[in-house]
Amino acid sequence: MTTGEVSEDVATEGDTKLRGLLVVYCKGLAMGSADAVPGVSGGTIALIVGIYERLIAALTALDPAVLGSLPALHRADARSALIADLREMDVPFLLALGGGMVTAVIILARVVEVALETVPGPTFAFFFGLIGASAIVLAEREWLGDTRQIIASVIGFTIAFVIAGISGGTGVPSSLPILFAAGALAISGMLLPGISGAFILLLLGQYNTMTSTLNRFIDGVLRVVVDGVTAQLLEDTIVIGTFLSGAVVGVFTVAYAVRWALENYRRATLAFLVSLMVGSLRLPVVEVLAATDRPPADVLGVVVSAVVGAAFVLALDWSTADLDY
Numbered sequence: 001m002t003t004g005e006v007s008e009d010v011a012t013e014g015d016t017k018l019r020g021l022l023v024v025y026c027k028g029l030a031m032g033s034a035d036a037v038p039g040v041s042g043g044t045i046a047l048i049v050g051i052y053e054r055l056i057a058a059l060t061a062l063d064p065a066v067l068g069s070l071p072a073l074h075r076a077d078a079r080s081a082l083i084a085d086l087r088e089m090d091v092p093f094l095l096a097l098g099g100g101m102v103t104a105v106i107i108l109a110r111v112v113e114v115a116l117e118t119v120p121g122p123t124f125a126f127f128f129g130l131i132g133a134s135a136i137v138l139a140e141r142e143w144l145g146d147t148r149q150i151i152a153s154v155i156g157f158t159i160a161f162v163i164a165g166i167s168g169g170t171g172v173p174s175s176l177p178i179l180f181a182a183g184a185l186a187i188s189g190m191l192l193p194g195i196s197g198a199f200i201l202l203l204l205g206q207y208n209t210m211t212s213t214l215n216r217f218i219d220g221v222l223r224v225v226v227d228g229v230t231a232q233l234l235e236d237t238i239v240i241g242t243f244l245s246g247a248v249v250g251v252f253t254v255a256y257a258v259r260w261a262l263e264n265y266r267r268a269t270l271a272f273l274v275s276l277m278v279g280s281l282r283l284p285v286v287e288v289l290a291a292t293d294r295p296p297a298d299v300l301g302v303v304v305s306a307v308v309g310a311a312f313v314l315a316l317d318w319s320t321a322d323l324d325y
Contacts, residue, residue: 028100129309
């Protein structure tokens with residue numbers, strides 16, 4: 001084989017890998033779009049696009065010990081070893097997927113913020129449809145069958161109903177510890193089929209906060225050249241950094257705990273998750289009632305929005321009925 005043929009083969013292999021990462025990025029866009037709104041889980045989308053097992057395998061393969069090689073990166077052999085370790089842990093896949101998810105969340109966060117400001121009633125009604133239909137879909141898979149499932153259902157419903165009442169009354173502060181915990185819990189929804197990360201944020205009363213903070217942060221970054229680093233940008237950076245720190249911790253703690261529960265107490269865990277979603281419906285109902293003056297036009301818009309949200313989830317479930325959850 002000539003040198004030219006070797007170079008051509010290397011280039012072809014590189015193009016194939018790049019196309020593969022672009023495909024993964026697009027799948028990340030789909031996952032991020034699901035996680036940006038309460039209802040469908042990004043984990044469910046990962047199942048649909050065929051990358052769920054690879055995602056879980058890559059996340060569980062992450063080893064913080066690899067950071068120990070950073071001080072020796074001035075040596076060529078250390079750099080080669082680090083690159084080999086990162087490839088073995090499938091980090092390029094995670095970066096491409098994460099990039100797509102972040103892109104989708106940034107784009108949809110703007111849309112959702114505008115919708116909540118201009119048409120809050122129909123927007124929360126849409127969320128109601130998404131969450132309610134998602135609960136129905138999960139309930140069809142596994143539901144009440146023994147005492148443990150009934151107890152788990154009562155606990156899940158009660159927790160969600162109480163928290164939804166508190167967050168609906170703006171009783172949950174957006175303090176840094178709360179945002180850290182929200183990040184840790186939300187990442188579980190992004191990684192596991194069932195509930196979405198946005199749903200968890202909505203339940204905890206942090207959805208609007210994180211949406212508006214993210215949009216303000218992006219605007220601040222884009223205006224750094226004109227305005228410099230403002231106090232508001234620093235504050236938003238701290239908020240987002242705290243949330244992301246919680247998400248990182250959640251990947252190695254909460255997500256593992258939920259996976260363990262699903263593997264060992266599947267029916268009871270699903271009963272808990274379904275009831276959690278049902279109890280949380282209190283929040284969008286309260287928000288819809290607060291934003292709707294009840295003239296026929298407003299009521300019609302709310303009903304249509306709820307039906308559209310529910311129809312989307314049910315259509316998605318129907319089209320993916322053959323998937324093993």
